[in-house]
Amino acid sequence: MATTDTTKGGPGLAQQRHIVTEIPGPASRELFERRQRSVAKGLGHVLPVFVTAAGGGVVLDADGNSLIDFGSGIAVTSVGNSAELVVERVTEQVERFTHTCFMVAPYEGYVQVCEELARLTPGDHDKRSALFNSGAEAVENAVKIARYATGRTAVVVFDHAYHGRTNLTMSMTAKNMPYKQGFGPFANEVYRVPMAYPFRWPGGPAACQAEALDVITGLIHAQVGEQNVAAVVIEPILGEGGFVVPPDGFLPGLAAFCKENGIVFIADEIQSGFCRTGDWFACDHERVVPDMITTAKGIAGGFPLAGVTGRAEIMDAVHAGGLGGTFGGNPVACAAAIGAMETMGKEDLPAAARRIGDIMLPRLRKLAEAYPGVGDVRGRGAMIAIELVKPGTLVPDPETTAKVAKACHQAGLLVLTCGTYGNVLRFLPPLVISEALLTEGLSVLDDAFAQL
Ligand SMILES: Cc1ncc(COP(=O)(O)O)c(C=O)c1O
Numbered sequence: 001m002a003t004t005d006t007t008k009g010g011p012g013l014a015q016q017r018h019i020v021t022e023i024p025g026p027a028s029r030e031l032f033e034r035r036q037r038s039v040a041k042g043l044g045h046v047l048p049v050f051v052t053a054a055g056g057g058v059v060l061d062a063d064g065n066s067l068i069d070f071g072s073g074i075a076v077t078s079v080g081n082s083a084e085l086v087v088e089r090v091t092e093q094v095e096r097f098t099h100t101c102f103m104v105a106p107y108e109g110y111v112q113v114c115e116e117l118a119r120l121t122p123g124d125h126d127k128r129s130a131l132f133n134s135g136a137e138a139v140e141n142a143v144k145i146a147r148y149a150t151g152r153t154a155v156v157v158f159d160h161a162y163h164g165r166t167n168l169t170m171s172m173t174a175k176n177m178p179y180k181q182g183f184g185p186f187a188n189e190v191y192r193v194p195m196a197y198p199f200r201w202p203g204g205p206a207a208c209q210a211e212a213l214d215v216i217t218g219l220i221h222a223q224v225g226e227q228n229v230a231a232v233v234i235e236p237i238l239g240e241g242g243f244v245v246p247p248d249g250f251l252p253g254l255a256a257f258c259k260e261n262g263i264v265f266i267a268d269e270i271q272s273g274f275c276r277t278g279d280w281f282a283c284d285h286e287r288v289v290p291d292m293i294t295t296a297k298g299i300a301g302g303f304p305l306a307g308v309t310g311r312a313e314i315m316d317a318v319h320a321g322g323l324g325g326t327f328g329g330n331p332v333a334c335a336a337a338i339g340a341m342e343t344m345g346k347e348d349l350p351a352a353a354r355r356i357g358d359i360m361l362p363r364l365r366k367l368a369e370a371y372p373g374v375g376d377v378r379g380r381g382a383m384i385a386i387e388l389v390k391p392g393t394l395v396p397d398p399e400t401t402a403k404v405a406k407a408c409h410q411a412g413l414l415v416l417t418c419g420t421y422g423n424v425l426r427f428l429p430p431l432v433i434s435e436a437l438l439t440e441g442l443s444v445l446d447d448a449f450a451q452l
Pocket of ligand 1: 074134135136137139162163164165235239240268269270271272296297
């Protein structure tokens with residue numbers, strides 16, 4: 001039942017776009033002035049409306065506007081904000097205890113999350129997991145473990161990759177501005193190879209499919225030496241780098257190359273995981289079984305939790321005390337994850353993501369027919385993007401991308417941009433969004449293009 005009580009979020013909120021002020025409105029602007037006086041400039045904002053409640057497919061702001069959410073807090077609230085089972089489990093846990101530190105005195109919730117990770121992640125081999133606070137921390141630890149287990153140091157990453165903002169993960173991230181500029185020196189033993197990016201591969205998608213694996217493995221052989229490589233780390237569908245989907249066969253080929261050479265194949269599914277792409281994990285699409293998988297974002301309905309899950313023999317190589325952290329696997333975050341995963345299963349959110357893709361992709365292809373500046377429409381499930389270029393070329397068009405995003409924001413549709421060149425509009429609606437809101441959001445996007 002829709003509620004008019006806007007102090008409470010969750011699925012009960014009225015699922016409607018309703019704009020009563022300019023965006024951002026006066027209350028948000030006032031809060032923004034306070035923010036400017038107290039919060040560091042280095043934190044940017046996609047849209048500076050101050051949120052008061054959210055749920056289902058809407059975000060409410062301090063001025064009483066209700067916006068359609070096509071961002072999910074960057075692929076986090078896949079089960080919706082303040083989802084019922086998340087709130088229930090978290091409330092129960094908060095009333096029992098909030099922290100002991102798993103390294104001091106353990107608790108069942110942590111174990112239960114690791115059991116679920118073993119059950120849900122690709123492959124039926126014996127697995128172990130360790131929990132952390134953020135995606136970046138998970139990637140750092142995956143690399144630590146792979147180095148320890150192999151006794152090797154080199155880490156291979158890809159063009160357009162994003163793995164986080166800590167020193168190692170920033171070094172693994174491709175894009176300079178805003179992530180790396182001025183923040184060096186960077187970690188060593190990180191080697192970058194081209195990404196199998198069909199739209200931008202010289203010669204186009206067919207050449208990408210035919211050549212990418214050989215080019216990349218050839219570079220690893222010639223410039224790093226397979227015997228020196230601890231891990232290849234790849235996002236099965238790139239996130240911040242522009243929702244790049246590699247051609248069929250690329251990921252299985254890369255996994256096989258790693259296996260032949262004793263390299264740990266790490267799938268960074270921090271953005272693509274937990275039902276987002278229409279499978280539980282993006283690797284499932286081609287039945288790729290990574291040696292290790294990193295997860296975060298959608299895992300816990302908005303609570304800070306991340307996981308590294310891997311083959312037991314790799315994970316258990318590390319000595320006791322070598323992994324951990326004060327807050328990693330906090331009991332409240334674990335309770336949230338259990339509630340979120342239960343929701344994903346009960347509501348069949350992989351199917352919901354596929355349905356979202358089935359609705360979005362034809363609409364976006366139609367848009368591309370009408371606007372030749374939409375150079376590529378891509379993605380899977382509810383991880384969908386369009387790449388904007390100068391018509392008839394591959395020249396990125398970040399200005400038009402920003403204009404469209406702004407027009408959407410003004411009209412009450414929260415969309416995000418991404419891509420190395422800032423020319424990709426990405427769509428990550430909560431998987432529980434109603435069909436009516438989803439199609440209304442797409443109409444807002446159509447209108448934004450019509451205003452160009
Ligand atoms: C693929 C991928 N890896 C790692 C990260 C870093 O996660 P966090 O921001 O939680 O540190 C992100 C965040 O966007 C991501 O998309």
